[in-house]
Each structure stands twice: as C-alpha cells, then as structure tokens.
Amino acid sequence: MTSADTAPSPRHDYDLLVIGSGPGGQKAAIAAAKLGRRVAVVERRGMVGGVCTQTGTIPSKTLREAVLYLTGYAMRGLYGESYRVKQDITVQDLLARTHFVIGREVEVIRAQLQRNRVDLLSGAARFLDEHAVEVLGERRGEHQTVTADKIIVATGTRPARPPAVEFDDRRVVDSDGILAMEAIPASMVVVGAGVIGIEYASMFAALGTRVTVVERRPQMLDFCDTEVVESLKFHLRDLAVTFRFGEEVASVGVSERGTVTTLVSGKKIAAETVMYSAGRQGVTDELAVEKAGLEVDARGRLTVDEHYRTSLGHIYAVGDVIGFPALAATSMEQGRQAAYHAFGEPVGNTSAVAPYGIYTIPEVSYCGATETELTEQAIPYEVGIARYRELARGQIVGDDYGMLKLLVSPDNHALLGVHVFGTSATELVHIGQAIMGCGGTVDYLVDAVLNYPTLSEAYKVAALDATNKIRALRAM
Numbered sequence: 440m441t442s443a444d445t446a447p448s449p450r451h452d453y454d455l456l457v458i459g460s461g462p463g464g465q466k467a468a469i470a471a472a473k474l475g476r477r478v479a480v481v482e483r484r485g486m487v488g489g490v491c492t493q494t495g496t497i498p499s500k501t502l503r504e505a506v507l508y509l510t511g512y513a514m515r516g517l518y519g520e521s522y523r524v525k526q527d528i529t530v531q532d533l534l535a536r537t538h539f540v541i542g543r544e545v546e547v548i549r550a551q552l553q554r555n556r557v558d559l560l561s562g563a564a565r566f567l568d569e570h571a572v573e574v575l576g577e578r579r580g581e582h583q584t585v586t587a588d589k590i591i592v593a594t595g596t597r598p599a600r601p602p603a604v605e606f607d608d609r610r611v612v613d614s615d616g617i618l619a620m621e622a623i624p625a626s627m628v629v630v631g632a633g634v635i636g637i638e639y640a641s642m643f644a645a646l647g648t649r650v651t652v653v654e655r656r657p658q659m660l661d662f663c664d665t666e667v668v669e670s671l672k673f674h675l676r677d678l679a680v681t682f683r684f685g686e687e688v689a690s691v692g693v694s695e696r697g698t699v700t701t702l703v704s705g706k707k708i709a710a711e712t713v714m715y716s717a718g719r720q721g722v723t724d725e726l727a728v729e730k731a732g733l734e735v736d737a738r739g740r741l742t743v744d745e746h747y748r749t750s751l752g753h754i755y756a757v758g759d760v761i762g763f764p765a766l767a768a769t770s771m772e773q774g775r776q777a778a779y780h781a782f783g784e785p786v787g788n789t790s791a792v793a794p795y796g797i798y799t800i801p802e803v804s805y806c807g808a809t810e811t812e813l814t815e816q817a818i819p820y821e822v823g824i825a826r827y828r829e830l831a832r833g834q835i836v837g838d839d840y841g842m843l844k845l846l847v848s849p850d851n852h853a854l855l856g857v858h859v860f861g862t863s864a865t866e867l868v869h870i871g872q873a874i875m876g877c878g879g880t881v882d883y884l885v886d887a888v889l890n891y892p893t894l895s896e897a898y899k900v901a902a903l904d905a906t907n908k909i910r911a912l913r914a915m
C-alpha cells in the first residue's frame with residue numbers, strides 16, 4: 440500500500456467520517472480536526488461517549504467509587520470491620536452518582552467536539568460503498584447519506600450472549616443490564632472471571648452480596664503477576680467470594696424466587712442474580728461492511744495493519760472492534776494515531792510501554808513484564824518489594840495489604856516490570872511506566888528524594904530492596 444494521501448478532497452462531504460463516539464472515535468475526530476480537516480462523527484442517540492461513557496468504564500468506575508465510599512471499606516483498617524458510612528445502601532444511592540458522572544462526561548464530550556467544529560450526526564451508520572455511509576435516524580424514514588475521503592470505524596463491542604441462556608435483564612443480566620438493577624442482590628453468580636467479571640464480583644462482595652465466580656479456565660487474570668492475583672483472591676475470599684475454577688455453566692434456570700445455575704460438573708448454585716461477563720462481540724452486524732468490500736471475523740471484529748488500516752487503505756478501524764487489548768486508554772491512542780496516519784502527520788513511538796489497570800477492590804495495576812514472562816524468556820531479574828504497611832502513608836490511609844514490586848535487570852539495573860496491588864495502584868504505576876518509557880534505571884529511584892509521607896515512596900523502598908539484593912549477589 441502507498442503512503443497516505445494527504446491532499447484534502449472537495450469531492451466528499453467530509454475529509455474524515457468517524458463511526459462511533461467512544462474513546463477511539465472521539466480522539467480520532469479531534470486529532471483530524473486539529474489538523475484542519477472537515478470531520479463528522481456518527482453516533483446513536485443516547486450513546487454519546489460510547490460504551491466507555493454509557494455502560495462500561497465510566498459507570499463501572501463510578502459505581503466502584505460509590506461502593507468504596509458508602510461501605511466505608513477503605514477505612515475499615517482504621518476504624519474496624521463494622522465501620523460503614525451508610526447502613527442500608529440502596530441502588531439509588533449507588534446509581535445517583537453514576538448518572539451524574541455520565542451526564543457530565545457527555546456534556547464534556549459534546550462541548551469538545553463542538554469547539555473543534557466536529558459535526559455530530561445522530562443515528563446508526565451503514566456503508567453504502569467504500570466512501571459513502573447512510574445514517575439512519577431514530578424516526579422512520581429519517582436518513583441521510585454522507586461521503587468522506589477517509590473513514591474510521593470505532594464501533595466497539597457489546598456483551599456476548601450465549602444463545603442457550605435467556606437474559607431477562609432482571610435476574611439474568613450482562614454488564615449492561617447490571618446498571619439497571621432494581622435492588623442489591625443478596626447473592627449472585629458471576630460467569631467469567633475476566634476483568635469485567637472480577638471487577639463487578641469485588642464491588643458486589645464489598646456491598647455484602649454472596650458472590651460465586653464460575654470460570655472455565657483453571658485461573659483468573661493469568662496475564663498479571665501471580666503473587667498479586669493470589670493476594671486479590673485472598674481478599675475476595677475474605678469478602679465471602681467463592682471461586683469455581685475449571686468449571687463451565689451448563690444452564691441457568693429462572694423462577695420468581697431466583698436463579699439456579701447448573702454447572703457441567705453437576706453442581707447447582709442458587710442465587711438472586713446471574714451476571715454474564717464471558718467475553719464481548721464486535722458491533723459490526725448493522726454496518727454492512729461488505730458494501731465497502733470489507734470482512735469481519737467470527738466475533739465481528741475487523742483486522743487492521745500497524746497503522747490501523749483495514750484491507751482498504753482509506754478505511755481504518757480502532758478500539759475494541761479490532762480486539763486486544765480492548766481498553767479505553769489504548770483505544771484513544773489508536774484513534775489519534777489512525778487520524779494522524781490518514782492525514783500524513785508523523786506519529787511518535789507506537790511501541791511505548793502501556794499500563795494495565797484493574798479496578799477490583801483492592802485494585803491492581805502493572806506495566807512491563809511479569810516474572811512468568813521473564814522466566815519463560817530466560818531473562819534474569821531481581822525483585823524489589825515495598826509493602827504499604829511499612830510506609831507511613833500506608834498506615835495513614837489504613838492500607839496494610841498493598842505492595843509494589845519492581846522487576847530489575849541485575850546486569851544494567853533497567854526496570855523490566857512494575858506490579859502494584861492496593862490503594863492507588865492504577866495511579867502509582869505511571870511512575871514506573873515513565874521511567875521505563877524513558878529508558879531509565881532503578882538507580883534513579885535509589886537516589887531520588889520523594890515526598891514524605893506518600894505511597895510513591897514505595898518505589899524508593901522497592902528500588903533499594905532490589906539493588907541491595909543485586910549488590911549482595913555481586914559480592915558472592
């Protein structure tokens with residue numbers, strides 16, 4: 440394929456048409472507008488901000504914040520196990536905050552698009568040919584055809600629903616349906632121990648729901664540090680979560696009194712609610728991609744090259760619709776990079792180390808390699824650990840379980856991986872990411888003066904731990 444055509448084309452209504460206003464679509468649109476291009480975004484009514492804002496990242500993270508605050512969970516280390524901010528927490532208590540944040544986020548997104556002169560076209564898009572898209576509005580017969588030089592597909596995913604399971608959005612729900620719950624269930628089965636399943640399992644467990652997690656694989660979150668996952672499992676079990684690993688759901692029965700989940704092994708689990716979080720499916724079925732000459736895979740996803748181009752050089756795809764890693768953070772960056780590439784703007788380092796944040800209770804975050812990966816690749820490393828309970832800030836915030844682990848090369852002291860478990864893990868990880876991204880070594884942390892008392896101090900403690908071990912080894 441030749442390099443991107445950068446000349447504006449007066450032949451089409453827009454230089455760029457973006458389908459979907461999630462993180463990938465938003466950043467693609469604004470990046471192109473900043474380059475002086477005529478841009479439009481197509482989005483369904485009531486879905487501005489995408490899955491991210493309406494049903495995924497933002498509601499789940501706001502719900503988690505409300506759970507942490509109202510249950511007093513984070514303060515129990517200081518005030519005792521019976522500490523609560525509110526005794527009888529209702530769904531209304533939890534969802535009020537969520538609706539408020541979603542509303543504000545939608546306003547921010549609309550304002551950002553407006554002030555960058557990006558047209559927001561309301562409706563569902565479908566391809567007519569490789570440059571023309573029809574936008575179908577909510578009302579019958581309401582449609583318009585728009586043409587564009589370049590098109591970016593950012594249509595995301597929706598929860599995969601196994602055909603054998605009857606979802607009633609009341610007792611048997613997915614991660615969309617859970618946001619419309621009428622009451623906090625006393626018991627719940629979570630099917631699938633992926634990130635979505637474990638985040639919601641921990642939230643409901645903190646609310647006092649008896650949660651059973653059923654997962655087909657023998658383990659959960661196996662891309663994370665093993666020790667961190669063990670600590671998380673310990674904490675969740677302490678909150679009365681039961682894990683059924685290596686088990687598969689055979690059927691889910693529903694009655695007025697609740698649900699019975701039958702596993703292939705014959706076990707039966709009674710619960711008020713069943714939440715399915717067993718993967719997601721690309722939203723391409725209404726897009727008529729074949730009219731543009733494109734194909735999707737069995738899970739509705741589009742395949743792209745390293746510049747996010749589909750098999751057609753002028754149609755790009757970004758975000759969850761292209762699959763792994765399927766994060767809001769990576770989707771935004773893919774959107775920006777696709778737009779820059781489409782209009783010939785140089786893109787920076789595309790292989791920069793990216794963090795992973797899992798908003799369980801307690802939270803988990805990491806960047807770089809895990810111990811398992813380094814061992815498999817026969818790369819030597821030393822481990823430096825800091826435990827929150829030995830940090831003054833850890834005591835102040837009442838976190839006596841958190842830890843930060845650095846994986847360090849004994850040869851050149853390069854930081855190979857950073858793994859954090861506990862309070863503010865998803866924020867703290869960025870210090871390590873910055874050092875890794877700039878090619879720094881752990882020596883910087885050994886010599887650095889950090890604010891005291893902070894959780895960031897964990898970096899210095901862990902760096903000293905790793906270098907002490909490396910020095911001891913050298914002295915042998």
Ligand SMILES: Cc1cc2nc3c(=O)[nH]c(=O)nc-3n(C[C@H](O)[C@H](O)[C@H](O)COP(=O)(O)OP(=O)(O)OC[C@H]3O[C@@H](n4cnc5c(N)ncnc54)[C@H](O)[C@@H]3O)c2cc1C
Binds near residue numbers: 489725726767
């Ligand atoms: C419960 C949950 C929690 C999550 N938590 C996190 C987290 O903490 N951190 C994180 O980084 N990621 C998280 N994610 C993942 C994150 O939400 C996604 O990676 C991100 O939203 C993907 O962005 P996207 O640009 O692909 O578009 P999406 O946000 O998926 O939005 C796509 C948009 O395209 C629109 N669309 C689809 N088809 C059409 C069409 N034909 N015409 C017009 N519009 C169309 C849809 O209406 C939708 O609004 C979470 C996801 C879920 C479900």
Ligand SMILES: NC(=O)c1ccc[n+]([C@@H]2O[C@H](COP(=O)([O-])OP(=O)(O)OC[C@H]3O[C@@H](n4cnc5c(N)ncnc54)[C@H](O)[C@@H]3O)[C@@H](O)[C@H]2O)c1
Binds near residue numbers: 717797
């Ligand atoms: N904090 C975050 O960054 C965050 C939060 C939520 C979601 N996400 C993203 O959303 C995406 C989707 O997450 P997800 O958790 O739905 O999907 P997933 O594919 O990661 O996990 C689904 C899990 O369900 C299991 N499973 C499937 N069918 C089963 C069955 N019948 N019985 C038992 N177990 C079964 C699978 O083995 C798998 O472990 C992920 O790729 C993730 O990146 C990110």
